[in-house]
Amino acid sequence: MHVPMRTCVGCRHVRPQAELLRTRCQSGMPVPALRPTAPVSALGPTPSGPGPKDRIGRSAYLCPSRSCLVQAVRRGGFARTFQAGPVTADVDLLWAALSESVNRESDLMQRSGPGRVHRLQSLAAALNASGRGA
């Protein structure tokens, strides 16, 4: 079975897409994008549509690890991946948004596919463990 692989924008390791957190560019900032339709609230008001700097379809993938997020921000991994000009990223804000996004998604998915719930719970556990250690 073919497993889609993606490269982490932080550590540059290639991992199965399902083990990575997906982000996309919104108004020059990386935002959580577990699903294309997932609402984003943690970073302030959400514009009603894509802004001029947004490129639909450009996603950056990140290990569920705070150290990878720090590396991605410091090394410009998000800007390189999004190819949408300068990217502003605040490690603490984005980390909180990613954690909230995964936890909320996990709650929402409790009633639907157990496979997806398991994946999200694994991501949530990794995020929580990494957040404590950093």
Ligand SMILES: [Zn+2]
């Ligand atoms: Zn990584």
